[in-house]
Amino acid sequence: MKAVVVYKSKSGFAKKYAQWIAEELQADIYEASKIDINMLMLYDTIIYGGGLYAIGINGLKTITKNFDKLKDKKIVVFATGATPPRDEDIDKVKTSNFTEEQQQKIRFFYLRGGFDYTRLKLIDKVLMNLLKLKMNSKDKNKLIPDEKGMLAAYDKPIDFTRKKNIEELIMYVKAK
Template sequence: MDTKNKVAVIYKSKYGSTKKYAGWIAIKLDADLYELSDVINSNLQDYETIIYGSSLHAGKIKGLNFITKNYDKIKDKNIIIFTVGLSKCNNKTIEKIADDNFNEEVLNNIRLFYLKGAFDYKNLTIIDKIMMKGLKKSLENKSYNELEEGDKKFLRDFYSPMDFTNKKSVTPIVELVSSFEV
């Protein structure tokens, strides 16, 4: 890959799903892969495309201050952000993430993707267990007919590990980046 089309995939992962997706993207694009704590800001200038992936925590993208802090240095680049969570993958979810995390200028200059992650209650931190129990309780308070199929499965299998990661989910991101290289 020539310097003009160099791609950096940067991720912040708490339980492993984001790291898995970042790895799949980096392999498919022959990109450089970095854990967020290993990124040296001066190296960002070496890349034409910057992909940042992280999990959602209470609707907020973890580590997003990396993008906002460096935005003036990277705003002329192709910026892609992917988030990983357990919500349904649809436009409503993406719009909510966008509204909760970005101002209009940044939102107009990035591409945002949402990917489904994994969940294993026994491996959660105490804070995350409390939050997930709250989500579970809010779903249990709805009538069974109100629940979507994914919510029903979530309640049914709450204490069993669930993995919704899928290598094919990165295809739209890979195709977008490939379109930059034309």
């Protein structure tokens, strides 16, 4: 099996997982902007990872726009986010990012990442400040736990990445 791990990471969490996965599988690894479809065609297994923004997976078009060329390969996609994994949220991510055909062929994993406001670029900081304003405008007693955690993370970065989180993905890739 010749595998490649491709990632797009704004704040480092997807990159950290990509590095761990590549190490475990002895796979090649590339940042998404450094690889093209011709390079991907050289691999039997393609693993793509990116951060979740709203419910979109950062840079996923690298895979989805070339799906017809890649669909005979083993394709795995992982996304990182700060919130705990919930089946209903994961289902929304899948249906929002993949066609029905892609959902049948692409195995998706959610790997809990984190949030570090200090690592964001200016445009992302502006968007996150709008979200913060929206959350702060709510009655404090009506904030859900995810919102409370998110507000706290603006002042103190949170990192939920754990190497053990990739175990299921690794087992899937290694299975025939």
